Amino acid sequence: MTSRILLPLGLLFAGLALTAEPLQYHVPHVAGTIAELGVFSAPAWEKVPALPFRSAGLEHPELTEGGTVKMLWNENTLFLFADMVDSDLVQEEDKDGEHLYRFGDVLEIFIRPAGVRCYWEIYAAPNGRRTSFFYPSRGCRLPSCFTESLMPGYQINVELRGTLNHPADRDQGWRCIAAIPMKELQAKAGKLDFSKPWLMQVARYNYSVYLDNTEFSQIGITVSKSPDYHQFKSWVEVFLDK
Numbered sequence: 001m002t003s004r005i006l007l008p009l010g011l012l013f014a015g016l017a018l019t020a021e022p023l024q025y026h027v028p029h030v031a032g033t034i035a036e037l038g039v040f041s042a043p044a045w046e047k048v049p050a051l052p053f054r055s056a057g058l059e060h061p062e063l064t065e066g067g068t069v070k071m072l073w074n075e076n077t078l079f080l081f082a083d084m085v086d087s088d089l090v091q092e093e094d095k096d097g098e099h100l101y102r103f104g105d106v107l108e109i110f111i112r113p114a115g116v117r118c119y120w121e122i123y124a125a126p127n128g129r130r131t132s133f134f135y136p137s138r139g140c141r142l143p144s145c146f147t148e149s150l151m152p153g154y155q156i157n158v159e160l161r162g163t164l165n166h167p168a169d170r171d172q173g174w175r176c177i178a179a180i181p182m183k184e185l186q187a188k189a190g191k192l193d194f195s196k197p198w199l200m201q202v203a204r205y206n207y208s209v210y211l212d213n214t215e216f217s218q219i220g221i222t223v224s225k226s227p228d229y230h231q232f233k234s235w236v237e238v239f240l241d242k
Contacts, residue, residue, distance in 0.1 A: 021221075022220070022233070022234075022236060023051070023219070023220060023236045024238075024239065025049070025051055025200075025236050025237070025239070026049070026239045026241050027072065027073050027239065027241060028044075028048060028072055028073075028241055029072075029073060029240065029242045030044045030072045030074060031074060032044060032072075033076075034077060034155055034179045037072060037077070037079050038079065038155065038157050038177050038179050039157065040081070040159060040175060044072060045070060045072070045081055048070040048071070048072060049070070050068035050069060051068065051069050051070075051202075051219040051236065052068055053066045053084070053217040053219060054066075054217060054218065054219070054222060055215075055217055055222060056203060056216040056218045056222060056227035056229065057222065057225060058222055058223075058224065059225045061222070063215065063217055064211060064215060065084070065085040065086055065087060065206055065208070065211070065215060065217075066084075066085055066217070067082060067083050067084035067085055067173070067204070068082070068083050069081070069083075069219050071238070075182060076181065076182055076183070077179050077180065077181060078111070078179075078180040078182060078185075079177060080177070080180070080202065081175070081176075081177050082107050082124075082175060082176050082177075082178075083173070083175040084107070084173050084174055084175065084204065084206075086105060086126075086162070086172070086173040086174055087171055087172075087208045087209075087210040087211070088167055088170070088208035088209050088210055088211075089162045089163065089164045089171045089173075089174060090105055090126075090164070090165055090207050090208070091103060091104035091105055091106070091125045091126050091127045091129065091165070092165065093125070093129060094129065095129065096129050096131060096149075096150050097130075097149035097150045098129070098131060098149070099131070100123045100125045100131055101123070101205040104125065104126075104165075104205075104207055105125065105126050105204070105205060105207055106123050106124070106125050106204070106205045107123065107124045107125070107176055107178070107203075107204055108122070108123055108201075108203045108205070108229060109121075109124070109200070109201075109202055110122075110199075110200060110201040110202070110229060110230075111180070111198065111199075111200055112198060112200070112232070112235070113185060113189050113192050113193065113198050114192075114193040114194075114195075114196035114197060115193050116189045116190070117136065118134065118137060118188060119135055119138070120132055120133065120135070120151070120185070121133045121135070122151065122154065122178070122180065124158070124176045124178050125158075126158055126160055126164060126176075127158075127164055128156065128158050130150060130154055130156055131149055131150060132149065132150055132154055133145055133146055134148065134188055138230060141230075151181070152181070153181035153183070154178070154179070154180055154181065154184070155178075156176055156177065156179070157176065157177040157179075158174060158175070159175050159176075160174045161173045161174060170210065194240045194242070197238055197239050198238045198240065199235040199236070199237065199238070200235055200238045201218055201219065201220050201229055201234065201235040201236065202218065202219045203216070203217065203227075204216065204217045219236055220234040220235045220236045222234065
């Protein structure tokens with residue numbers, strides 16, 4: 001008789017997470033301004049590979065409402081295009097610079113350029129609100145990091161497939177293009193190195209009257225039982241191709 005050892009599912013997932021390699025994503029270089037590339041119909045987006053959202057916690061591995069993320073870049077701007085399924089579009093905060101995840105749906109973009117310890121946490125909400133926080137390092141997320149809460153020049157373009165803050169109807173989703181100015185990243189991180197991979201995470205808070213729980217998702221690998229978007233080991237290695 002062959003003996004077998006059965007591991008609890010949670011331990012099995014944990015083991016897989018510990019051995020998983022970071023995802024890699026190559027971002028095409030493209031000439032163009034925000035006016036040209038910050039629109040959903042821009043031809044440059046058509047053939048760009050997409051990364052899917054996945055559940056951000058091993059405790060709930062199945063994702064109900066997914067989506068995809070694409071990126072483009074040039075020396076002036078990092079562009080990110082997110083297309084998201086969302087059955088109930090909601091965001092109750094109508095000011096920029098706030099902790100938008102506390103008030104409804106939000107897209108979160110985390111960026112750590114090559115060779116530095118600092119990183120950014122940048123938000124886009126379906127009502128057009130924006131926030132950005134800068135951290136000197138993961139070990140130094142102090143209250144002072146929240147005093148400057150909107151990166152100069154950061155722009156978003158949002159399109160809704162449904163009605164905002166109206167739970168009586170069922171929505172389809174939303175999409176967003178975020179345009180992040182390279183000069184503002186360089187102002188904090190110093191000269192940017194485009195020859196080595198950056199680390200990035202793109203994540204969501206998804207609130208809905210049609211979900212049993214708020215749904216947390218990300219494009220990077222899932223490494224923990226509960227969602228934690230600040231874990232570098234779950235982030236994607238992003239290559240800025242030329």
